[in-house]
Amino acid sequence: MNLFNNYKHLPTFVLLGSACFGQYQFEVKNASKSYDAVIHVENCYDGRCSGKGTVDLFDHKNTKVQTFVSDDLVLNLNEGEKPAQGKMFPLKKENSPIIIDDFNFDGTEDIAIRNGNMGNYSSASYDVYVFNSTRIAFVKSKELTDLASSFFDIFEVDAKRKRLIAYGKSGCCDIFTTEYAVIPNKGLDKVLEKEEDMTVEGRVKVIIKEKLNNKWVTKTKVYPSEQYNREK
Known part of the structure; x- marks a missing residue:
């Protein structure tokens, strides 16, 4: 039926x-x-x-x-x-x-x-x-x-470098960038952390932590605000 x-x-x-x-x-x-x-x-x-x-x-x-x-x-x-x-x-x-x-x-x-x-x-x-x-x-x-x-x-996909890039912020003036390498059959490996601290008027403090040869290397630099270009 x-x-x-x-x-x-x-x-x-x-x-x-x-x-x-x-x-x-x-x-x-x-x-x-x-x-x-x-x-x-x-x-x-x-x-x-x-x-x-x-x-x-x-x-x-x-x-x-x-x-x-x-x-x-x-x-x-x-x-x-x-x-x-x-x-x-x-x-x-x-x-x-x-x-x-x-x-x-x-x-x-x-x-x-x-x-x-x-x-x-x-x-x-x-x-x-x-x-x-x-x-x-x-x-x-x-x-x-x-x-x-x-x-x-x-996250942003960087196909050329095979990295995933994530962004975040804390308050009005602290910006974070984190990069991950994708390891086949293993997963994500954090390889870079960047902080752009603009909490003090007139200057930008940039802290970059990068994983090189399986060791973390930290570099810090301070720029006058009017000279700092985030796109670089």
Whole structure:
């Protein structure tokens, strides 16, 4: 017996239940060179969405790769954008709550999923999943998730030097930079700490601790504020 035939005259929303209704749906085309994404999230208001959500990752042939769950899938909308519940809304890559990159420098793309604001000074935090070629699936990395949830927003990826760079601050005038090397089959190795102390008016005190030949070397230098360039 085909049970669906017995209910074919019922409205579609009765058959589907709450799976598609009561949530906001977004599509991110070309989220990366390999993937597209469909996002579902509970709440959207005043240009911001948040709450429990899911990310469905698809390859460019429209085959679902994997589904990820977030307790607080935060995303920000552009001014004037008004998604409606139950209707697919195109989302620009720069507004997406997912970041796709090769975080462990193994040649395959990994994915970071926004999960609230647990970072430094309540900045964005992310759950990070790395692609496991043995399982042929993305597997959550505790080490990278901790890194992406402890500093100021997600870490920066320096593919040329194969380093992850995290930033943080204390108060108005103390900025921290921490660099990690990624060691294959071992994990993260902290190799540099930099503090830019601007708590005293008129000067910047820079303390750099660098791991060289497995030993930490510390250098301290003080600059007049007007001569200091953070970009160098």
